Amino acid sequence: MRFLAGITVAVLSGLAAAASSRSSPDVFILQAKQRHQDPSSSSLPSIPKEVARHILLQRTSRDPYGSDLRDIPSTVEIETAVDFITKFGKSPAPLFSSSETNDASQLVVLLEGTTAENAGHLKETLVKADPAFAAFSISDPPSATANQRMMTLFQNLGIANAAQCDIASAINPFSSACWTGKSSVVKYDVQKSPETIPALLDNLSRLLKFTIAGDLEAVIVFLPESSRASKINNWSALAAGDLRRRQEAETVLVSSSDEETVVSPATTQAPSSSRAAAFSKAIPQCFGTFNSCMTQTANCTGHGKCVDKYGPTGKSHCFTCSCLATIVQTDDEPGSRGRKTVHWGGNVCQKKDISVPFWLLTGFTIVLIGAVTFAIGLLYSIGEEPLPGVIGAGVIRASK
Numbered sequence: 029m030r031f032l033a034g035i036t037v038a039v040l041s042g043l044a045a046a047a048s049s050r051s052s053p054d055v056f057i058l059q060a061k062q063r064h065q066d067p068s069s070s071s072l073p074s075i076p077k078e079v080a081r082h083i084l085l086q087r088t089s090r091d092p093y094g095s096d097l098r099d100i101p102s103t104v105e106i107e108t109a110v111d112f113i114t115k116f117g118k119s120p121a122p123l124f125s126s127s128e129t130n131d132a133s134q135l136v137v138l139l140e141g142t143t144a145e146n147a148g149h150l151k152e153t154l155v156k157a158d159p160a161f162a163a164f165s166i167s168d169p170p171s172a173t174a175n176q177r178m179m180t181l182f183q184n185l186g187i188a189n190a191a192q193c194d195i196a197s198a199i200n201p202f203s204s205a206c207w208t209g210k211s212s213v214v215k216y217d218v219q220k221s222p223e224t225i226p227a228l229l230d231n232l233s234r235l236l237k238f239t240i241a242g243d244l245e246a247v248i249v250f251l252p253e254s255s256r257a258s259k260i261n262n263w264s265a266l267a268a269g270d271l272r273r274r275q276e277a278e279t280v281l282v283s284s285s286d287e288e289t290v291v292s293p294a295t296t297q298a299p300s301s302s303r304a305a306a307f308s309k310a311i312p313q314c315f316g317t318f319n320s321c322m323t324q325t326a327n328c329t330g331h332g333k334c335v336d337k338y339g340p341t342g343k344s345h346c347f348t349c350s351c352l353a354t355i356v357q358t359d360d361e362p363g364s365r366g367r368k369t370v371h372w373g374g375n376v377c378q379k380k381d382i383s384v385p386f387w388l389l390t391g392f393t394i395v396l397i398g399a400v401t402f403a404i405g406l407l408y409s410i411g412e413e414p415l416p417g418v419i420g421a422g423v424i425r426a427s428k
Contacts, residue, residue: 054164054165054166054169054249054250054251054252055080055116055163055164055165055166055247055248055249055250056151056154056161056162056163056247056248056250057116057161057163057245057246057247057248058154058158058161058235058236058239058244058245058246058247058248059132059239059245059246060132060239060240060241060242060245061119072162072163072164072165073112073164073165074164074165074166074167075104075112075164075165075166075167076100076101076103076104076166076167076168077166077167077168077169077170077260077263077264078099078100078101078109078263078264078265079100079104079109079112079113080164080166080249080263081178081263081264082097082109082113082117083112083113083116083117083247084136084178084247084249085185086113086117086118087117087118087134087136087211087245087247088134088136088182088185088187088211088213089185089187089211090185090186090187090209090210090211097109097110099264099265107315107316107320107324110324112164116163116164118134118245131210132239132242132243132244132245133201133207133210133211133212133243133244133245134210134211134212134244134245134247135198135199135201135211135212135213135214135244135245135246135247136182136211136212136213136214136246136247136249137198137214137215137216137228137246137247137248137249138175138178138179138213138214138215138216138249138251139216139218139224139225139248139249139250139251140172140175140215140216140217140218140219140251140256141217141218141219141220141251141252141253141256142218142225142250142251142252142253143252143253146218146222146225147218147225147250149225149229150225150228150229151250153229153232154232154248157232157236163247166249168260169251169252169255169258169260170255170258170260170261170262170263171255171256171257171258171259171260171261172256172257173261174258174260174261174262174263175215175251177261177262177263178263179213179215182213186209187209187211187212187213193205193206193214194227195224195227195228195231196227196231196234198212198214199231199234199235199238199244199246200234200238201238201243201244202243219253313346313348313375314337314345314346314347314348315334315345315346315347315348316345316347317345317347318334318336318347320347321334321347321348321349322334325349325376325377326376328349328350328351328376328377329372329376329377329378331351331352331354331372331377331378332349332350332351332352332372332377333349333350333352334347334348334349334350335347335348335349335350348375349375349376349377351371351372351373351374351377351381352372352377353369353370353371353372354369354370354372355367355368355369355370356368356370371383371384
């Protein structure tokens with residue numbers, strides 16, 4: 029009996045340890061404005077390495093990130109992957125703003141070779157600082173070879189690769205030695221450099237000051253020692269060159285949380301800044317259901333409605349935004365009668381359609397130029413005509 033009890037205790041302890049290791053977060057995101065946590069979920073999401081790769085690239089990319097989601101595993105729906113990228117990715121700039129001077133710098137720290145012994149205290153400290161820092165776990169962490177290839181990809185994309193920087197300089201976005209732009213990526217092997225994690229703990233308060241001030245957003249990725257010799261030799265099944273391809277499977281990143289702004293499709297109000305800020309969703313080309321289309325596009329930005337592209341007789345459903353016209357007030361006084369009709373376009377009806385005013389102005393200009401040219405030509409032709417005979421006889425000099 030004691031022998032069986034001992035085996036039972038050992039098995040239960042092993043299961044508890046395994047469960048603890050599975051629930052232990054691999055990725056922490058430190059930023060001033062934390063994402064809203066789902067109160068119905070008590071555990072962190074576990075996402076594939078391909079989705080994690082898109083999150084890191086979206087955060088560090090200099091240009092608006094168009095993600096080719098062909099490498100997402102078939103076990104994960106595209107809409108679910110898009111939700112993860114939107115939730116854990118970088119908050120985009122305002123819709124009509126081209127300035128990035130006020131954007132927080134993006135730092136990615138890859139800690140390779142971590143274990144419960146060397147990284148457990150750092151994780152506990154981060155959770156104590158703010159439980160919202162714990163973001164998600166990577167379900168299938170790749171090998172050291174894949175991590176090195178990932179660093180090469182960052183370098184090829186022009187993202188600063190501060191491999192030789194120490195922790196104190198790497199976390200400082202104002203350091204010219206480790207930062208050449210708004211993004212930086214560093215990778216440390218904590219087995220070869222065991223002083224890395226203690227140094228990160230010593231500089232954690234300084235790192236938090238940068239994040240609280242809005243100067244920096246940091247992503248710390250704990251890559252377990254057990255994955256070093258994994259057979260997964262790439263973060264993605266696609267080649268690195270495929271990142272820049274723009275095909276039909278590509279999605280377009282627009283702005284943040286449609287959950288905060290819900291707009292009625294029949295609204296006639298002018299687009300506000302809050303509505304423009306509601307677009308940081310990655311919008312697929314098609315949606316499988318009407319509800320997903322309305323939710324992902326914030327009711328087509330309030331400027332249209334979702335319709336089935338193939339109609340009710342189609343073999344598959346493809347819901348897209350059909351843009352409508354809106355009527356807005358042109359005067360400041362609410363009771364005034366000054367109104368104008370605004371037409372909308374774009375994949376989520378987020379752009380003003382100025383084609384009608386453009387062609388009206390162009391047509392009017394062409395007609396006006398034609399009329400003026402015709403009038404000048406008519407006057408010139410009249411001036412070139414010979415005078416009548418009677419008038420000509422009165423001006424001819426008499427011969428002597």
